[in-house]
Amino acid sequence: MKKLLLILALAGLAVSQPLPARPGGGHSSSSHSSHSSSSSSFSHSGSSWSTHDSSSGASGSAHPMSSLEALILFIVIVAIIIIVIRSQAGARSVVTAPPAQYRAQRQQSITEQIAALKQLDANFSAVVFLDFAHSLYCKFYEYSTKPEFSYLSPFLSTELQGHFERSQPWTVSEIVVNSLRWLEVGTSGSDSDTITVEIDANYTLDLQGRRSRYAVVERWQFYRRKGLLSAEPEKMQSVSCPQCGGPAHFTDAGVCGYCGASVQKGGAQWCLGKRVVVSTRAVPAVEGLAAYAEEQGTQAVTVKQADLIEQMNRWQQRYGIAEWQQFWAPFENDVVRNYFAAIYGHWSRRDWQAARHLLSDRLYETNAFWQKMYVERGWFNRLDNLRVEQIVLAKIDSDKFYEAITVRIFAACNDYTEDAGGKIVGGSKTSLRRFSEYWTFVRRSGAQRHDKPYSLSQCPSCGAPADNMGQSGECGYCGSKISTGQFSWVLFLIEQDEVYCG
Numbered sequence: 001m002k003k004l005l006l007i008l009a010l011a012g013l014a015v016s017q018p019l020p021a022r023p024g025g026g027h028s029s030s031s032h033s034s035h036s037s038s039s040s041s042f043s044h045s046g047s048s049w050s051t052h053d054s055s056s057g058a059s060g061s062a063h064p065m066s067s068l069e070a071l072i073l074f075i076v077i078v079a080i081i082i083i084v085i086r087s088q089a090g091a092r093s094v095v096t097a098p099p100a101q102y103r104a105q106r107q108q109s110i111t112e113q114i115a116a117l118k119q120l121d122a123n124f125s126a127v128v129f130l131d132f133a134h135s136l137y138c139k140f141y142e143y144s145t146k147p148e149f150s151y152l153s154p155f156l157s158t159e160l161q162g163h164f165e166r167s168q169p170w171t172v173s174e175i176v177v178n179s180l181r182w183l184e185v186g187t188s189g190s191d192s193d194t195i196t197v198e199i200d201a202n203y204t205l206d207l208q209g210r211r212s213r214y215a216v217v218e219r220w221q222f223y224r225r226k227g228l229l230s231a232e233p234e235k236m237q238s239v240s241c242p243q244c245g246g247p248a249h250f251t252d253a254g255v256c257g258y259c260g261a262s263v264q265k266g267g268a269q270w271c272l273g274k275r276v277v278v279s280t281r282a283v284p285a286v287e288g289l290a291a292y293a294e295e296q297g298t299q300a301v302t303v304k305q306a307d308l309i310e311q312m313n314r315w316q317q318r319y320g321i322a323e324w325q326q327f328w329a330p331f332e333n334d335v336v337r338n339y340f341a342a343i344y345g346h347w348s349r350r351d352w353q354a355a356r357h358l359l360s361d362r363l364y365e366t367n368a369f370w371q372k373m374y375v376e377r378g379w380f381n382r383l384d385n386l387r388v389e390q391i392v393l394a395k396i397d398s399d400k401f402y403e404a405i406t407v408r409i410f411a412a413c414n415d416y417t418e419d420a421g422g423k424i425v426g427g428s429k430t431s432l433r434r435f436s437e438y439w440t441f442v443r444r445s446g447a448q449r450h451d452k453p454y455s456l457s458q459c460p461s462c463g464a465p466a467d468n469m470g471q472s473g474e475c476g477y478c479g480s481k482i483s484t485g486q487f488s489w490v491l492f493l494i495e496q497d498e499v500y501c502g
Helices: 002-011 067-090 100-120 126-142 147-155 308-319 324-348 352-358 361-377
Strands: 040-042 170-186 192-207 210-225 271-283 380-398 402-418 424-427 433-444 490-496
Touching: 100 170, 100 192, 126 147, 126 170, 126 192, 126 210, 126 361, 126 402, 147 271, 170 361, 192 271, 308 324, 308 380, 324 352, 324 380, 324 402, 324 433, 352 361, 352 490, 361 490, 380 433
Parallel strands: none
Antiparallel strands: 040 271, 170 192, 192 210, 210 271, 380 402, 402 424, 402 433, 433 490
16 A cells, blocks of 8 residues: 555646746745645654555555556556546636635734743744754655665654665655745643644655656644753754754764764654655646746735734834834835845846845755756746835744744736747746735844945945855855844745735
8 A cells, every 4th residue: 555655646646737937936846736646644652644544654564566456556547647637628727815814813823822832932933943844854855765864863753763764766856845834833732842834845756767856745743842942043943963053963863973962852852753745746847937827816915913013013112213114114125125126136137146145045945946947948037127016014023033024025027938049938028927925034133233224245244245155155255154144134935925824
């Protein structure tokens, strides 16, 4: 049965409608709208989530299929493929955006749950946790069939630690996490707290020389011993030793290869306890590069934080501002509008590295993959006549380490994709495309404030030209890491308005 699930997953039978071809809205090969082609679950403490295969989390081996079973399986797969193709020929998949009221309620529920966790852990930071989850997801698959998988031992439940057999004939690479969505934050357990997120991602699987790309949606539940106080971001944002901060290099027993500390699962850092694959589908290598589906949710009501006015008042008090406009006017113009123009300008010119100092690590890495795909094809995604029509404040959040501001940006441009010869392969060079997106900017709490507007062409730490930024977001002149928001705002996240829940 496990082989059946694997083959169905690799067959990629689910089909979803492509998204627009901008950063944050089209290069995701997103599985968000696809139907599940397979599902499996793994757990800690002997429990499991719902699954199509009740034995998948228990058995470590699979029986070989007989010739008759293989023939039946082949006939079933062919029949399903024919049905899917016929259904797609007669109807177009349409994703319906959840009502704004539902998403606002969802946001409020998650906000309250995170606030409850902060009452128990004053150091908890949503920004830091999402960075950690992103890092672990990438390492989980990158190391999946390699000896390095043992390096992750303190961050995986016992069942998950032994999930991948090192002898499997595949490797996973080019891992792209499109989005992480909060599902639940639980603090009522007697022994541990939990956080559940939904991860929309895609990756390349190399099966004995045959490379295929897959889009997946997964639900990951993390647990951590109750009563812990989160460490500083430098020890929490990436998969590293909670004691010395060194890169994860643990033995199967959880002993750090650098400092020798023994780290128990969930005893110092969040540990992945349950993992569910909700959907899997195969995607063409170039899907999304020239896909232009109709925009969704642009006319929907903006999802705003329930206590937004209160948060604005707290911001004013924190920084001694008499009127909100004293902060908002320069932020709206110097940060939001300027970043928007610069980031999408670099994207359109296929010069993503030049925007490195304006982006968080994971946002840069996610879209760097798709820029690479454009380069390999010799294509450009052009965003001509780009203009911002309106900016709406949606959310303000702060914790001990980070401040975050989310805005909804209404914009328009001529969005099209052309090849090296100037031939249009997608979109329109003449039709104006209107869209809106939620952009979240973050900076470290207590970051040095500058009286002058932040220069997008300079390193915010040393003032040198921002033309020598490394792949990891470090200035080539002063060595400061800019992408953490230590010195000024960085764009942390772009979310489409049909899925944004706060």
